[in-house]
Amino acid sequence: MANADCIIIQGSNMAECHPVGFQWVSEAKARGARIIHIDPRFTRTSAIADTHVAIRAGTDVVLLGALIKHVVDNDLFFRDYVVAYTNAATLVGEDFVDTEDLDGVFSGYDERTGTYDMSSWAYAEREDGEGASDDEVGGPSGGHEHGAHKSARAAGDQHGAAGPALEHAKVERDETLQHPRSVFQVLKRHYARYTPEMVEEVCGIPQWQFREIADALTSNSGRERTTCFAYALGWTQHSLGAQFIRTAAILQLLMGNVGRPGSGIMALRGHASIQGSTDIPTLFNLLPGYLPMPVVGTHDSLEQYLASISSPLQKGFWTEAPAYTASLLKAWFGDAATPDNDFCFDYLPRLTGAHGTYQTVMSMLEDEVEGYFVLGQNPAVGSAHGKMQRLAMTHLKWVVVRDFQLIESATFWKDSPEIASGELKTEDIDTEVFFFPAANHVEKSGTFTQTQRMLQWHHQAVQPPNDAQSELEFFHELGVRIRERLADSTDERDRPLLDLTWDYPKDEHGETDAEAVLREINGYHVSGERAGQLLDKFADMKADGSTSGGCWIYTGVYAGGVNKSANRVPGPEQDETAAQWGWAWPMNRRILYNRASADPQGRPWSERKKYIWWDETEQKWTGKDVPDFPVDRDPSFRPDPDVGGPAAIAGDDPFIMQADGKGWLFAPKGMVDGPLPSHYEAQESPVANPLYGQQRNPARLVYPRKDNLWSPSGDEPGSDVYPFVFTTYRLTEHHTAGGMSRWLPYLSELQPEMFCEVSPELAEQQGLVNGEWATLISARSAIEARVLVTERMTPLTIKGRTIHQIGLPYHWGVGRDAVVEGDGANDLLGIALDPNVQIQESKVGLCDIIPGRRPRGEELLRFVAEYQSRSGTTVETGNTHRDEPHDEGRP
Structure with missing residues (x-):
């Protein structure tokens, strides 16, 4: 971020909410960068910025969409980058119909369920293509869910970080970008109505100020310069939040601002390890390393599960999901996980639908949940609809609260607002609350993973007082006691708990050793010549059960028996990549997709932004960072069209986790509410949607x-x-x-x-x-x-x-x-x-x-x-999925 020439902070009050990270904004400004803050409020971030732009909350897609239109219409995008590194030239199938033709919904929409069948969003197949399973590449494939299936909304990330299976070799492309079904032309038509006048009408931003933003972005992007976006909860906490971020991603790809110094979109994390909590994860729909959680009826076998993550013919490293999955299961179930039993895949729970925090709370109100662990949160205050949160806990048999203090989620039964209003009476509440004092961050060792994907080890400074425990110690001890109770069980349902690897050693204080857990996450060779040795890299993982690893993206953090997250070489003693401070996943790469920092021939786009390049003499990629690319892959390399996986990555395919090696301007899969972001008003809004008769996100x-x-x-x-x-x-x-x-x-x-x-x-x-x-x-x-x-x-x-x-x-x-x-x-x-x-x-x-x-x-x-x-509010108000279309006079 310090290397950016322009920083646009939108959806965040970074200076006040992320002051440590904001030092890099200050550093960039000291180097001459332009800082723009777009926010409904003028804040301390605005005061430091060169420009503050007031915006109506919830209208970001209109502003960003108008910027997309501006750069496309005026040929201000980074054409060489866009043609080579994005799917702009890829043709979309003939069945795709845009929101502009259906008044606010895409093709495939089911009004009854409020969900999309994504098959019409697929790429077109080459006429000479062979081996594709459907008429269009990316059409329905093994394990993929469509339409009204109960679990279709279980997760937007249901297929891993790069989306579901997508065959890469049979797509049709037009690198002139003129074909009417090219992604570029589809994008151009989609945002045709997103004009500066529309920005003023919808966002409340004057046209002169829109032009100021556009000029700052375009003059600070391209070969010589880069712009960075930074966002936080101001973008995420919307019924269209994921599409806010998608719009910015499209814009950054068009400008060549991905994979280069001072570029990208920084997701500012509001806690010390929120990034880590999604990596490991604490989300209901993911397994560690962004592997999807299995779905009942869809992933009945390991084979079905793996087929839903990747196709054998797609590009990139998601085809290695069998190795990541087998290693994860070996880490969890040890000797019990064998090839003959699919590495205990059947032990994993299955999703029957969405089971996030809000669905769980509503299930509590229906008396479908007996117990609730409240850990590192205070839903009585911090979650939406606080009243519902508090009332729901009165329907439970028990609640466990672990915190430093008796927070409101521990005392709802005696002093909540509902006690004062008479809706609750203490004597009528049967919920038993167990409060356990928690150790704070200086009273325990472990890692924090921050915005840059960097793991940083924090050392225990003092012992926790009295009965306070770390989360690690609490859950390890809980697991020990549960397993002791079940030790003599012959019930098959208890085998997952009894077969868990739960033999963590103790540290010098007699507590569970956090570094032993980090080593398990890193992974080991469990058989062969290197049995017992730690893995060096995720590419060492095998699908045959000979390796273990609790989170494949973290493999390498303990390579060679060294806790690399504890690296602390001061900044002045190394270059600004700072590779010896902490450890960034994967493989200590500080910029993801950094192959995009060089042109298709492997040369830096400019000397000023030089980062990774092809060394012709050494025949390898080199530079300031660990190359996020096969290190010996020549830029001119073209793969056999009949192979898949890492071997199918061409020498100029920088996006190695994407199924086609390209950055996606158009998402043929992966986003459940549309392949392109469209503007919808918030669930509650004082303004009628001027673009469509469809007022709100139809898939919300x-x-x-x-x-x-x-x-x-x-x-x-x-x-x-x-x-x-x-x-x-x-x-x-x-x-x-x-x-x-x-x-x-x-x-x-x-x-x-x-x-x-x-x-x-x-x-x-x-x-x-x-x-x-x-x-x-x-x-x-x-x-x-x-x-x-x-x-x-x-x-x-x-x-x-x-x-x-x-x-x-x-x-x-x-x-x-x-x-x-x-x-x-x-x-x-x-x-x-x-x-x-x-x-x-x-x-x-x-x-x-x-x-x-x-x-x-x-x-x-x-x-x-x-x-x-x-x-006139009723239960039906605001809850229809499909709204009446505009009449013929729509704008």
């Missing part, structure tokens, strides 16, 4: 329930009852749901009370006084907050109408144990989810705001119900 996940109501949106009757937009965010002084900050007097004094940020214009309109109380009301609940009148909030003009946005930090909760308490912003939110990754929409909602404190007790419930009645 909604849950029509009496306890999950939505306000009317756009032009719908009753939408004026909740006329203002609210958006949630974080403060530097507090950490997420407050468990690590609201119990600390020093931090609590800095930000003692819940507040709302409003513009002077909105304050005058609503009679709000700075420092006094205000009540905010949504279709779910009402909260109170202190008023902060500030010019940081800018009213926007949308289609001649003023749209006011209100900022709400979400760190406070109601309870008697913290130093400070307050109403929770997340109580205002409902539950609507992005269909790819199951994340909630919490950056856009509708509300009213009035002066004074909220009602107490049962009066609060009547107050909220009165608003619902006035707006």
